[in-house]
Amino acid sequence: MAKALSEILAEDVRAALTAVLGDAARDADPLIRPSDHADFQANGVLPLAKAVKGNPRELAIRVAAALVPAAAQPGSADAGSPAVSTSGVIAAVEVAGPGFLNLTLADAALAGQVAERLGDARLGVSPSTIGQTTVIDYSQPNIAKEMHVGHLRSTVIGDALVRLLEFDGRTVVRQNHLGDWGTQFGMLIQYLVEHPEARPAQAEHSGEVAISWLTALYRDARAEFEADGGFADRARKRVVTLQGGDEESLAAWEEMVAESKRYFEDVYGRLDVRLVDADAVGESFYNPYLADIAADLEQRGIAVRSDGALCVFFDGVKGPDGEPVPLIVQKSDGGFGYAATDLAAIRHRVGTLKADQILYVVDSRQALHFRMVFETARRAGYLPDGVEAVHVQFGSVLGTDGKPFKTRAGQTVRLIELLDGAVDHAVATVAEKNPDLDAEQARAEARVVGIGAVKYADLSTSRTKDYIFDLDRMVSLTGNTSVYLQYAHARIHSILRKLPVGTEPRVHADLALEPAERRLALQLDELGATLATVVAEFEPHRLTTYLYSLAQTFSDFYENCPVVKAPSAEVRENRAALVRLTGDTLKLGLELLGISAPDQL
RNA sequence: GCCCUCGUAGCUCAGGGGAUAGAGCACCCGCCUCCUAAGCGGGGGGUCGUUGGUUCGAAUCCAACCGGGGGCACCA
Numbered sequence: 001m002a003k004a005l006s007e008i009l010a011e012d013v014r015a016a017l018t019a020v021l022g023d024a025a026r027d028a029d030p031l032i033r034p035s036d037h038a039d040f041q042a043n044g045v046l047p048l049a050k051a052v053k054g055n056p057r058e059l060a061i062r063v064a065a066a067l068v069p070a071a072a073q074p075g076s077a078d079a080g081s082p083a084v085s086t087s088g089v090i091a092a093v094e095v096a097g098p099g100f101l102n103l104t105l106a107d108a109a110l111a112g113q114v115a116e117r118l119g120d121a122r123l124g125v126s127p128s129t130i131g132q133t134t135v136i137d138y139s140q141p142n143i144a145k146e147m148h149v150g151h152l153r154s155t156v157i158g159d160a161l162v163r164l165l166e167f168d169g170r171t172v173v174r175q176n177h178l179g180d181w182g183t184q185f186g187m188l189i190q191y192l193v194e195h196p197e198a199r200p201a202q203a204e205h206s207g208e209v210a211i212s213w214l215t216a217l218y219r220d221a222r223a224e225f226e227a228d229g230g231f232a233d234r235a236r237k238r239v240v241t242l243q244g245g246d247e248e249s250l251a252a253w254e255e256m257v258a259e260s261k262r263y264f265e266d267v268y269g270r271l272d273v274r275l276v277d278a279d280a281v282g283e284s285f286y287n288p289y290l291a292d293i294a295a296d297l298e299q300r301g302i303a304v305r306s307d308g309a310l311c312v313f314f315d316g317v318k319g320p321d322g323e324p325v326p327l328i329v330q331k332s333d334g335g336f337g338y339a340a341t342d343l344a345a346i347r348h349r350v351g352t353l354k355a356d357q358i359l360y361v362v363d364s365r366q367a368l369h370f371r372m373v374f375e376t377a378r379r380a381g382y383l384p385d386g387v388e389a390v391h392v393q394f395g396s397v398l399g400t401d402g403k404p405f406k407t408r409a410g411q412t413v414r415l416i417e418l419l420d421g422a423v424d425h426a427v428a429t430v431a432e433k434n435p436d437l438d439a440e441q442a443r444a445e446a447r448v449v450g451i452g453a454v455k456y457a458d459l460s461t462s463r464t465k466d467y468i469f470d471l472d473r474m475v476s477l478t479g480n481t482s483v484y485l486q487y488a489h490a491r492i493h494s495i496l497r498k499l500p501v502g503t504e505p506r507v508h509a510d511l512a513l514e515p516a517e518r519r520l521a522l523q524l525d526e527l528g529a530t531l532a533t534v535v536a537e538f539e540p541h542r543l544t545t546y547l548y549s550l551a552q553t554f555s556d557f558y559e560n561c562p563v564v565k566a567p568s569a570e571v572r573e574n575r576a577a578l579v580r581l582t583g584d585t586l587k588l589g590l591e592l593l594g595i596s597a598p599d600q601l
Numbered sequence: 602g603c604c605c606u607c608g609u610a611g612c613u614c615a616g617g618g619g620a621u622a623g624a625g626c627a628c629c630c631g632c633c634u635c636c637u638a639a640g641c642g643g644g645g646g647g648u649c650g651u652u653g654g655u656u657c658g659a660a661u662c663c664a665a666c667c668g669g670g671g672g673c674a675c676c677a
Binding site for chain 1: 602603604605606607612613614615616618619620621624625626635636637639640641642656657658669670671672673674675676677
């Protein structure tokens with residue numbers, strides 16, 4: 001696999017530092033950074049000069065001399081500098097400011113990187129975590145309920161992380177922790193039993209029909225629950241019979257679960273995310289283990305009875321009254337809450353799924369809950385030292401008024417409606433840009449563009465912050481949106497299609513590069529480093545930033561460096577190689593975010 | 602009250618020790634006989650919430666304060 005230029009430079013500069021300073025520099029970080037003043041700059045001389053109490057500028061001059069043979073450094077020929085064996089990628093070094101090293105790379109080195117990545121299916125990026133298993137819990141919709149913007153964030157971010165982690169070599173186990181249990185099911189089942197006509201007339205129906213009747217069921221059942229005390233009593237009894245395994249109750253419950261899954265599948269299909277039925281593990285799955293968890297924790301003294309509830313307490317977790325606030329494993333009425341379920345899920349994920357890492361892509365409002373659950377699981381040994389558990393939290397979705405995102409009428413926004421809105425919006429733009437497309441083709445293209453825009457908007461802002469959901473902005477399709485990247489990718493394929501017959505993307509390392517070509521090659525080289533950060537921090541927005549910047553650099557190249565009409569066959573092939581690699585990089589990057597990149601737009 | 606989180610251009614956001622703080626939107630001015638103008642170039646616009654501290658160097662790290670949002674016993 002290709003080593004990135006920044007890594008090669010780090011090794012070279014470290015070698016030069018060590019040659020000049022000896023062991024004092026052996027573990028020093030050369031602090032290689034992209035630079036406005038050269039291809040890269042090394043900032044590592046300054047702290048090192050401080051450490052050895054030397055003059056930073058003088059030290060920088062000696063390191064520069066060691067990096068590049070005196071011949072290339074007319075100003076600082078220094079016979080006393082020790083020779084250093086380096087990779088040879090550096091063409092020139094300049095000492096600037098208080099002791100920065102401005103590093104300019106040889107054109108041939110840039111070309112060499114392009115050549116190496118171009119021929120590789122992974123574009124020269126090596127997987128770093130082969131053999132490790134990540135369990136990732138995301139999406140988490142509730143049975144018999146609409147999905148809304150909160151689910152959108154979890155689903156989109158989770159799906160991107162799945163793709164990114166898999167690309168990094170991990171085995172990824174998706175877990176869609178469905179809300180399929182709770183007292184509200186007593187009410188729903190009872191209503192359904194009493195009103196069989198609430199079901200849709202046709203057996204075969206869409207996900208949209210499924211959620212629409214379930215939503216009506218929920219609404220009507222709640223209304224009757226509040227209006228009719230007799231029904232409320234029967235609903236409460238129904239909870240008990242359901243938990244007792246009553247067949248009629250279970251059948252109704254299973255029917256609702258199946259209907260909901262039909263709807264989820266519809267939504268996931270529209271969103272083009274990889275969640276499937278087999279990934280769904282509802283809360284109810286853990287029911288058989290809850291009593292055992294409670295008994296185990298109580299018996300080992302990790303949890304104690306307090307006001308009848310089985311509780312785990314923590315240092316520094318207090319309520320407004322100054323009293324400690326516990327994690328409640330078992331309620332005083334004997335029932336189990338979601339803390340018990342989450343603990344059982346950890347056991348399952350560690351014990352059965354063999355997780356090395358467990359991720360929870362959940363709203364930041366759950367931060368305290370997860371802190372307590374993880375801490376409890378650590379104490380109980382359910383979460384051993386070798387297993388990492390991370391609450392991959394994200395901020396709330398707000399409307400343009402800065403308040404929680406709602407419709408004008410104050411309702412939560414239905415996910416399907418929101419996605420349809422984005423696609424409808426895109427249809428208009430697509431039709432305007434491509435008048436010759438028929439309605440069906442325009443619709444298909446608008447789906448790719450519109451859904452991509454929604455996902456990109458969500459993924460491109462830093463995860464932990466709240467974010468303002470502005471459909472108009474995200475589907476405006478200008479500027480920093482997914483369509484900019486898709487457009488760059490489509491232009492690339494247009495170029496590749498128009499190459500004269502017989503022209504292949506081929507690197508000619510002996511050609512001098514123009515500034516726009518250099519910038520493009522340099523940026524292409526940073527894909528691996530970008531992905532490494534994204535995976536380490538679970539921050540997909542760093543990838544969107546990289547891709548957007550890459551597409552901007554490509555636009556600059558596009559304006560300044562004709563490919564099809566290049567001045568010579570060699571230049572044409574060389575540029576075609578850059579274009580091809582840029583296209584592949586955009587395509588891969590978007591794919592890892594869950595966004596499609598068609599060859600034509 | 603305690604804990605978490607966020608304050609960067611008119612708006613939405615990047616940047617999380619390194620040189621003159623960036624992008625998009627909006628606004629103004631230019632660019633299609635030329636590989637897709639869903640694009641490109643230029644312009645105006647900032648006490649990086651405040652005050653201290655650490656450092657050769659702070660938007661970035663630390664502390665305090667101010668302001669927004671969130672969470673804090675049997676709902677998930």
